[in-house]
Amino acid sequence: MNKKKCAVVGAGFIGAAHVEALRRLGSVEVVALCDAQDAEEKAAQLGIDRAYSDYRAMMDELRLDAVHICTPNCTHYEIVKCAIEHGINFVCEKPFTTTIEQARELAAMAERNGVRGAVNFHSRMYPMVRELREMISAGELGEIFTVHGEYVQDWLLYETDYSWRLEGSQVGSTRAVADIGSHWLDMAEFVTGLRIRRVMAQFRTVYPVRKKPAAKVETFSTADVGQYTHIPVDTEDAAVVLLEFGNGAIGSLVVSQVFAGKKNTCAIKVAGSRSAASWDSEDLNNLSIGYRDRANAVLAKDPALLHQGAAETVSYPSGHIEGFPDAFKQNFKQFYASLAGDGGYDYATIQDGLREMELCQAIFDSARSGRWVTLTEETTI
Numbered sequence: 001m002n003k004k005k006c007a008v009v010g011a012g013f014i015g016a017a018h019v020e021a022l023r024r025l026g027s028v029e030v031v032a033l034c035d036a037q038d039a040e041e042k043a044a045q046l047g048i049d050r051a052y053s054d055y056r057a058m059m060d061e062l063r064l065d066a067v068h069i070c071t072p073n074c075t076h077y078e079i080v081k082c083a084i085e086h087g088i089n090f091v092c093e094k095p096f097t098t099t100i101e102q103a104r105e106l107a108a109m110a111e112r113n114g115v116r117g118a119v120n121f122h123s124r125m126y127p128m129v130r131e132l133r134e135m136i137s138a139g140e141l142g143e144i145f146t147v148h149g150e151y152v153q154d155w156l157l158y159e160t161d162y163s164w165r166l167e168g169s170q171v172g173s174t175r176a177v178a179d180i181g182s183h184w185l186d187m188a189e190f191v192t193g194l195r196i197r198r199v200m201a202q203f204r205t206v207y208p209v210r211k212k213p214a215a216k217v218e219t220f221s222t223a224d225v226g227q228y229t230h231i232p233v234d235t236e237d238a239a240v241v242l243l244e245f246g247n248g249a250i251g252s253l254v255v256s257q258v259f260a261g262k263k264n265t266c267a268i269k270v271a272g273s274r275s276a277a278s279w280d281s282e283d284l285n286n287l288s289i290g291y292r293d294r295a296n297a298v299l300a301k302d303p304a305l306l307h308q309g310a311a312e313t314v315s316y317p318s319g320h321i322e323g324f325p326d327a328f329k330q331n332f333k334q335f336y337a338s339l340a341g342d343g344g345y346d347y348a349t350i351q352d353g354l355r356e357m358e359l360c361q362a363i364f365d366s367a368r369s370g371r372w373v374t375l376t377e378e379t380t381i
């Protein structure tokens with residue numbers, strides 16, 4: 001079999017998840033790893049033959065079908081640009097870039113150079129998220145009235161918690177909204193097929209100064225390292241966003257990285273004129289459906305019971321739990337199939353990455369001005 005050849009740039013938390021998911025496809029070979037720190041050691045740990053500390057040298061040297069960009073947000077722009085210059089397709093982690101201008105420039109460049117790109121909004125590939133999309137598109141919920149939810153975590157609850165994500169220079173103007181809120185926003189538009197028309201946001205920075213550990217800390221680590229330096233924080237720990245959708249539906253989103261007890265909860269509730277549905281990433285193989293005139297239901301992930309579009313992203317029979325790594329696998333499966341020109345796909349594209357940048361910027365502008373910010377006149381996707 002002629003396997004597609006790819007490389008991964010950035011071998012931290014999410015780079016390792018990409019490598020694992022890619023290997024599960026069987027049709028893609030991870031031929032190289034690039035990391036700015038300890039590249040050889042990290043490549044050896046992941047069982048990858050070639051290691052590079054410089055992504056440009058890697059792209060100069062190797063013939064790659066795609067590159068996966070799994071580095072901090074502020075580096076996405078330059079690495080994606082380099083991939084496009086080399087004519088290499090890419091899967092970029094979210095958020096796509098740190099500014100709208102960068103995202104627009106990359107979108108135009110990719111189009112000119114015929115390069116295909118995906119942004120890893122993997123929540124689209126959870127079977128029950130896709131089922132919700134299919135149900136809404138088939139009219140099973142009726143006219144959509146409200147869409148609300150949350151993306152909440154607790155890993156930055158204490159002032160001694162630290163990550164590169166706390167440094168504005170690494171992430172752009174918003175942090176919690178761009179880091180996790182963007183997943184929810186993408187999912188909300190994806191499942192409803194509706195555009196968010198206006199936003200009104202309020203931000204809260206709980207710790208304007210945090211204590212950065214003197215020693216290096218891995219993403220999501222809770223280890224106590226003893227000695228600290230003080231760093232100013234100008235991005236939000238939490239945000240509340242009011243939403244108005246293209247059809248007049250209203251909604252809200254709570255985003256927080258300082259919500260005790262919530263490890264990684266991304267949840268959405270959509271209510272329409274015929275029924276309502278709720279999904280929660282911490283119970284992600286089930287979809288709750290609410291009715292006015294008959295008993296409510298819980299639909300479990302069972303390919304035999306799902307719409308075709310959702311069943312296609314199921315790999316195992318009912319009762320066999322599929323989760324976070326499986327959504328990555330499904331996303332990459334679609335991406336590589338699209339490189340081969342096979343079938344339809346609905347992974348998040350470069351345009352979807354740009355869309356999230358526009359939403360994040362509007363939310364930031366609203367939080368700063370205290371006013372509603374209008375995004376687009378389009379009502380549906």
Ligand SMILES: NC(=O)c1ccc[n+]([C@@H]2O[C@H](COP(=O)([O-])OP(=O)(O)OC[C@H]3O[C@@H](n4cnc5c(N)ncnc54)[C@H](O)[C@@H]3O)[C@@H](O)[C@H]2O)c1
Nearest residue numbers: 010011012013014015035036037070071072073093094219
């Ligand atoms: N899709 C998701 O669910 C999800 C989850 C977590 C993180 N992410 C995204 O993935 C990206 C990485 O996050 P993470 O948590 O894995 O970070 P991390 O800090 O764990 O890993 C980042 C890695 O990139 C390397 N790196 C930094 N700059 C580099 C450069 N110029 N060239 C090569 N390597 C470089 C670092 O040495 C490190 O190994 C972020 O954009 C983040 O938003 C996405």
